[in-house]
Amino acid sequence: MAESTDKIHGTEQAWENRELGADEQYVRVSTSVNDKSLDEAAGLHPISIRLQKSLIEDLKMIAEINGIGYQPLIRQVLTRFADAEKKKILQEKYHELHGENGQPCKPDDDQSAYG
Template sequence: MTNHARDADVTAKWEIGEYGRSDAHVAVAREDESLQLDADLAMKLVSIRLPIPLIDALKAIAGHHGIAYQPMIRDLLMRFARSEFQQIQADLSSRMEEAQAADESSPPVEAFIERTRKAAGG
């Protein structure tokens, strides 16, 4: 069996639950390993209190879609943050356009400087 075939076989066994779903495969990671995993994944463990009915609803929604609820919540928060940043960007763009339009309706800087020089006798 080639390394690729062996890796595919091991991956398949993890996917179908042959590996990793028994008490024999459960162990608490050492703190340094856990911290390294978080660093590698650019993740940080947070604790948040949510109403029990909300958690139950999120678990039901995730179950309906065949996914775990914590990754679903992470995905929801990522989508929300991305959407909010897009909205903020659009708002700032709109403000910039309004400011530029206001600037265009006033005399250009060069004309202002020229008028100032003439008024000063220069």
């Protein structure tokens, strides 16, 4: 007997709008997955960092307002900062090499770009 691959009409939308799959009576904590394997799968590495208590409280408040934990918020903040710094460094290096008008600098134009 061939297996039916027909979808139930409207099922995809029911999953999307949480009519299906959101009932807590069917939820349980997985016993086959641990924190270490989740961290590895997400590419996360635990660190220890010392921050001022007031900064931690501010971050927790901001995280709560945004509906996330404070550690994911800190990851977002650090990621945004690192991305912005890398972009700034690359732009500075580009302008050192190509000048303000985007054209390659000649040694006579700007000696600092070459050394």
